[in-house]
Amino acid sequence: MRHILSILLENEPGALSRIVGLFSQRAFNIESLTVAPTDDITLSRITIATRGDDKVLEQIVKQVNKLVDVMKITDLTERKHVERELLLVKVVAINDKSRTEVKRISDIFRGSIVDIGKQIYTIELTGSSDKLNAFLDTLKNETEIIESVRSGCVGIARGEKALRV
Amino acid sequence: MTTEVFSGAEMVVKALSALKVKYIFGYPGGSVLDLYDAIFQQDEIEHILVRHEQAATHMADGYTRATGKVGVVLATSGPGATNCVTGIATAYMDSIPMVVLAGQVPTTLIGNDAFQETDIVGCTRPIIKHSFNCRDLADIPNVIAKAFYIASTGRPGPVVVEIPKDLMLPQNKVPFNIETNVKMRSYNPNIKGHPKQIKKAVKTISEAKKLVIYSGGGIVLADASGLLTTLVETLKAPITNTLMGLGGISGTHENFVGMLGMHGSFEANKTMANADVILALGARFDDRVTNNVEKFCPDATIIHVDIDPTSISKTINAHVPVVGLVDVVMQQLLDELQASNFTPDEEALQKWWQQIHLWRDMRHVGYKQVEGEKIKPQRVVEALYKITNGEAYVASDVGQHQMFAAQYYPFAKPRQWINSGGAGTMGFGLPAAMGAKLAFPNKHVICITGDGSIQMNIQELSTCMQYNLPIVIVALNNRSLGMVRQWQDMVYGGRHSSSYMESLPDFTKIAEAYGHIGIKIDSLDELDSKLEQALSIQNKLVFVDVLVDEKEHVYPMHIRQGAIDDMWVEKGVKA
Numbered sequence: 001m002r003h004i005l006s007i008l009l010e011n012e013p014g015a016l017s018r019i020v021g022l023f024s025q026r027a028f029n030i031e032s033l034t035v036a037p038t039d040d041i042t043l044s045r046i047t048i049a050t051r052g053d054d055k056v057l058e059q060i061v062k063q064v065n066k067l068v069d070v071m072k073i074t075d076l077t078e079r080k081h082v083e084r085e086l087l088l089v090k091v092v093a094i095n096d097k098s099r100t101e102v103k104r105i106s107d108i109f110r111g112s113i114v115d116i117g118k119q120i121y122t123i124e125l126t127g128s129s130d131k132l133n134a135f136l137d138t139l140k141n142e143t144e145i146i147e148s149v150r151s152g153c154v155g156i157a158r159g160e161k162a163l164r165v
Numbered sequence: 166m167t168t169e170v171f172s173g174a175e176m177v178v179k180a181l182s183a184l185k186v187k188y189i190f191g192y193p194g195g196s197v198l199d200l201y202d203a204i205f206q207q208d209e210i211e212h213i214l215v216r217h218e219q220a221a222t223h224m225a226d227g228y229t230r231a232t233g234k235v236g237v238v239l240a241t242s243g244p245g246a247t248n249c250v251t252g253i254a255t256a257y258m259d260s261i262p263m264v265v266l267a268g269q270v271p272t273t274l275i276g277n278d279a280f281q282e283t284d285i286v287g288c289t290r291p292i293i294k295h296s297f298n299c300r301d302l303a304d305i306p307n308v309i310a311k312a313f314y315i316a317s318t319g320r321p322g323p324v325v326v327e328i329p330k331d332l333m334l335p336q337n338k339v340p341f342n343i344e345t346n347v348k349m350r351s352y353n354p355n356i357k358g359h360p361k362q363i364k365k366a367v368k369t370i371s372e373a374k375k376l377v378i379y380s381g382g383g384i385v386l387a388d389a390s391g392l393l394t395t396l397v398e399t400l401k402a403p404i405t406n407t408l409m410g411l412g413g414i415s416g417t418h419e420n421f422v423g424m425l426g427m428h429g430s431f432e433a434n435k436t437m438a439n440a441d442v443i444l445a446l447g448a449r450f451d452d453r454v455t456n457n458v459e460k461f462c463p464d465a466t467i468i469h470v471d472i473d474p475t476s477i478s479k480t481i482n483a484h485v486p487v488v489g490l491v492d493v494v495m496q497q498l499l500d501e502l503q504a505s506n507f508t509p510d511e512e513a514l515q516k517w518w519q520q521i522h523l524w525r526d527m528r529h530v531g532y533k534q535v536e537g538e539k540i541k542p543q544r545v546v547e548a549l550y551k552i553t554n555g556e557a558y559v560a561s562d563v564g565q566h567q568m569f570a571a572q573y574y575p576f577a578k579p580r581q582w583i584n585s586g587g588a589g590t591m592g593f594g595l596p597a598a599m600g601a602k603l604a605f606p607n608k609h610v611i612c613i614t615g616d617g618s619i620q621m622n623i624q625e626l627s628t629c630m631q632y633n634l635p636i637v638i639v640a641l642n643n644r645s646l647g648m649v650r651q652w653q654d655m656v657y658g659g660r661h662s663s664s665y666m667e668s669l670p671d672f673t674k675i676a677e678a679y680g681h682i683g684i685k686i687d688s689l690d691e692l693d694s695k696l697e698q699a700l701s702i703q704n705k706l707v708f709v710d711v712l713v714d715e716k717e718h719v720y721p722m723h724i725r726q727g728a729i730d731d732m733w734v735e736k737g738v739k740a
Contacts, residue, residue, distance in 0.1 A: 010351050013298060018290065025291045055478075062475040068295040068315055071351045165350065 002031070003057055004076040004083060004155045006163050007046040007064060011037050015069040019046060022067065028052065028060050032085075032129075032152030043071070043165065047154045049129070071165055080158040086124070086151040087132045088114070092144040093121040101142045109135045120146060129153050170338035173302050173328070174203035177266065180306040182209045183343050184313050186237050188228065188603065189213070189266075190221040194241025195281055196268030199333040213603070213632060216624040218245050220596040222252020223622070226261050227560055227597030230583045232604045233388060235262045235317050242268040242330075243281030247288060251590055253323045254292040258587025259409060260386060262321035264312045265289075271331040272300065286327050294322030302332050306343035314347035319354030320473040321386060354472065358489035358497050365485050366444075366468045367501040373442035373466075374513040376402040379425065382409030382586065383447015383471065385579040389492035390414060393446065396495050399502060401509045403521055405433040407448050408571055409586040416555075416575025422521060426454040427723045428568045431732065431740060432524035434721070438462055438730035439520070445469045447491040450481040451587070460728035470494045531735070532717070539714035540689050542566060542641040546573035548696050549611060549639065557609035558583065558601045562594035562618030565647035568719040570613045592621025595638065599625060602634045609637065609700060616642040616666050626679040629706050637699055638708045640672060643715035651718045655733075656725075676708035687712040 009015050016035055023030050031049040038045045050060065057075065064073045076083070093099045093116075102121050106113060111125035125135055132150060139145060157163070171179065177200055181189070190213045193201045204212050215221040218240045225236025236256075240246050246267040256263045270279040286296045295315045297308045305328065312324040331337075358366075370376060378400070384393050390413050397404050397420050405425040406413050414421055423430030425437055437443065443465045448454070450469075455461045458480050469476075469483035470491055477486045487494055532543045546569050549557070559574055560583040561567040567584055576582045583601060585593040598612035619640050629636065641647075649664040673683025682705050686695045692711070699707040721732040724739065732740040 013300075014286065014296070017287070021290045059475065059479060066473065066475050068349070068352045 001053070002049060002051050002077065004081070004153060005048045005050060005060070005064070006074050006076055006155060007048065007070060008038070008072045008163055008165065009044055009046065009067070010069040010071070011042050011044040012069055015044060016046070018067050018069060019048075019064065022063055023048075026059070026063060028056065032150070034152040034154050040165075045163075047152065049153050072163055074157070074163055076155045076157060079161070081155050082158060083128050083153050083155040084126050085129050085132055085153040086126050087135070087148065088122060088124055089136065089139065089148040090120050090122045090146040091139055092119060092146060094119050098143045102139070105135070105138050105142060109138075111135065168340045171341045172199065172203070172335045172338050173305050173333035174199040174335070176305045176341050177309065177328070177333070178203045178207055178210060179341055180309040180343055181237060182207075183306070183345060184310065186210055186235075189237045189239050190215060190225045190228075190600070191239030192218050192221060192241065192245060194243075194245045194268065196242040196270060196330040197239065197333075199330070199335060200239070200266075200268070200328075202335070212239070213628070215596070215628050217622065218248035219252050219592065220622050220625045220628070222249045222263070222265065223255065223590075223593050223596035224600040224603075225263055226252060226256050226593075227583055227600030228604050229261050229263060229600070230597070231558055231580055231601035233580070235264055235313055236600070238263065238265040240265065240267050241281065242270055242285070243283045245281075246285035247283055250288060250292070253289055253325065255585050255588040255590040255593060256323040257292045257294070259382060259585065260321050261323070262316040263323040264309070264316050265323060265325045267325060267327050269327045269329040272329045273331070275329065286325060289325050292323070293325050294320075296325040297327065299326065299328045299332055302337060303339045303342070305332065306341060310343055310345050311347050311349065314349075315352065319352075355488045356490050356493055358470065358487040358494040362485060362487045363494070363497045363501050366470075366487055366498060367505055367507070369442055369466055369468055369485055370400065370444065370502070371505065371507055374510065375439060375441045375517045376400060376444065377436050377440040377442070378402050378404040378444045378446065379407070379437065379448055380404065380410045380413050380446040381407040381448025383491045384410055384413035387447065387490060387492040388579065389447075389495060390579045392492055392495040392499070394418070396499060399499065399507075401514050402444075403436050403518070405429070405436060407451070407454060407586075408584065410448060411571060411582045412576035412579040415577045417577065422525070424571055425729070426451075427456070428572065428719050428721065430572075431527060431721055431734060432521060434730040434732060435524045436521055438728060440465050443467045445471075445483075446495065447471060449476040450479070452480070454729070455480060456723045456729050456731065457726045462729060534689070536689065538689075540686070540692055540711060542569050542643070542713040542717055543573050544689070545639065545641055545692065545696070545711050545713065546570050546613065548693050549613070550574045552693075552697055552700050553609050553611070557581070557611050558598070558605065560584065560594050560598035560601060560610065560612050562612075562614040563589045563591045564615050564618060565643075565651065565717070565719050566613050566615045566618075566641040569641070591618040594618060595622050595625050598636045598638075599629060599634050602636045603632070612636055612638045614638060614640050615647060616640055616644060616669055616672075617646045619672070623675065626676060626681060626706070626708075630680045633704075635702070635704055635706045638676075638706070639696075640708070640710050641713050642669070642672070642710050643713050643717070644669060645715050647715070648719070650715070654718065655722075672708055672710040676706070681706040681708060683707075684709045685712075686710070
């Protein structure tokens with residue numbers, strides 16, 4: 001099963017490498033990883049999308065928690081949460097037909113075209129990872145994807161619950 | 166008034182001194198010369214110069230295992246630091262508190278592939294509890310204080326501190342400030358067990374008909390053998406120790422059924438396999454204990470007490486997990502037992518012990534020494550036990566001799582038994598024994614080793630000379646890598662691929678060349694008298710080279726992929 005883990009940790013040099021190292025050392029899976037300082041710049045927040053059964057997840061959570069730099073870890077997928085990922089994708093938009101079609105699909109998915117070249121459109125889209133997958137699949141049917149980049153997902157719990165020190 | 170200022174190097178020494186460090190084990194080199202200069206100019210801390218940095222880590226480790234105090238290692242950047250890697254891994258696997266100070270090239274050169282530059286923090290990341298890169302001169306004392314705090318609290322472990330050369334230059338000075346009462350917002354290890362879990366544990370214990378206590382290295386690390394003995398006597402239950410936990414309860418205590426696991430006693434493994442409740446205290450269900458986890462004690466309810474949550478339900482699912490310091494939790498258990506008016510179920514206990522005595526009487530740990538034939542290695546360990554009244558510190562290397570030492574030298578007290586259990590590091594024994602001897606110069610310290618292991622750090626005989634460390638080295642010399650050979654006999658059709666030692670040196674002459682005494686024993690008649698002679702020499706290191714039977718195997722031994730009580734009990738005989 002897919003899980004989204006949110007980790008709050010000291011914004012120290014090397015802290016990220018400890019997390020990444022731990023996952024590789026213990027053969028845990030990383031589907032995506034994002035990291036940035038929080039509103040409190042002494043803290044970083046890492047979001048990791050991973051897969052594993054309950055036993056593996058229990059070990060991942062415990063092992064991450066054991067790292068000295070880590071303040072808190074929570075499995076967002078355990079309860080209601082909001083999940084977002086950013087996609088930038090550059091596609092071939094060479095004639096009227098493809099331009100119209102790309103624009104139409106972007107609108108349906110509520111993406112926006114952020115750059116236009118002689119033969120390309122660059123589209124920005126945010127949403128759940130599933131939505132981004134669906135968008136890319138649809139685009140592929142209409143035109144050629146030249147390049148794409150995804151941020152990896154970030155997430156936050158719904159309601160009052162907060163991950164903070 | 167002017168505030169007194171100090172260089173980074175001086176501050177390292179002052180910080181160590183503030184943390185009550187007596188010894189540093191190390192080896193100088195380019196990036197730490199300023200630090201060595203600062204060490205030269207003071208006399209609070211003694212530096213022990215080893216002959217190889219790996220030995221510095223093992224010596225610090227042995228010192229720590231014998232005393233409980235944090236060991237300190239100092240190495241230069243690059244190869245000096247990388248030579249420490251095996252010793253750091255050894256300490257990590259056995260949860261030994263250690264602080265390794267490693268030099269680094271000047272900050273401006275980091276990342277440039279400078280001379281003797283290695284990213285030691287990167288190299289050691291998977292084998293440390295934590296590490297620090299010092300980047301701020303004024304911060305050095307507090308980084309060192311934090312390193313000690315992290316190394317010695319919670320589940321202990323090694324901490325690496327990398328200090329670049331430019332931070333230690335004599336011309337850059339700042340005031341010295343240290344906060345030894347360390348607090349960290351991201352690191353707060355549990356201390357007490359959760360009261361609900363304690364109640365659950367006591368209820369489970371009270372309902373048990375066939376309880377066994379299984380304790381490990383955590384008891385030794387927590388200096389909790391007194392409490393453990395009280396708990397055992399309150400519950401009147403059988404107790405088994407892991408290899409790391411030996412001495413946690415006296416090896417001659419009547420409730421002690423021996424070591425468990427791969428080379429554990431027949432009765433210990435049988436007791437585990439047939440128990441209805443297992444109380445695990447400071448042990449981690451290592452694969453050398455469990456054998457095949459799928460077949461591990463299927464009928465037992467498991468109470469697992471450990472300071473490290475990751476150890477709980479990692480390999481074996483715990484029904485009653487308790488996270489806390491093992492000594493604190495044992496006190497909580499004793500209090501709760503008393504509060505709930507616990508009385509042992511005498512009838513169930515009698516039946517249980519009757520069964521255990523039957524297993525015990527089968528006496529499956531054994532060997533046959535025939536007069537006139539080659540000396541059996543087990544016989545040597547038994548002789549050492551008798552001569553030292555079981556009171557010596559015994560450091561071992563890794564292999565058959567290690568298992569024979571664990572089986573035939575029942576340790577009365579914790580910290581007497583010093584061995585590399587988790588990592589299985591050959592070359593550990595000699596420097597570890599040196600660390601113990603440094604701490605206890607008036608006690609017998611024996612290094613039980615083999616002809617393979619001893620050669621992995623034999624250069625330290627020179628350090629022993631320099632610092633007058635009169636340990637007794639007993640090499641069970643079988644001209645083979647015994648444990649490898651045993652597996653080749655049992656699993657690989659007797660094909661001894663690279664497990665023999667040709668061109669062995671005359672160890673007694675090596676010892677003599679370093680200025681020590683060498684004694685060779687090759688017949689049973691002279692074994693006891695020559696060992697007595699070796700142990701009676703007070704002020705000189707003695708290297709006793711005992712030629713033993715190379716065909717001897719360690720038994721019992723787990724049958725691979727079997728249950729915990731599936732064992733070979735002698736050559737070709739299954740239990």
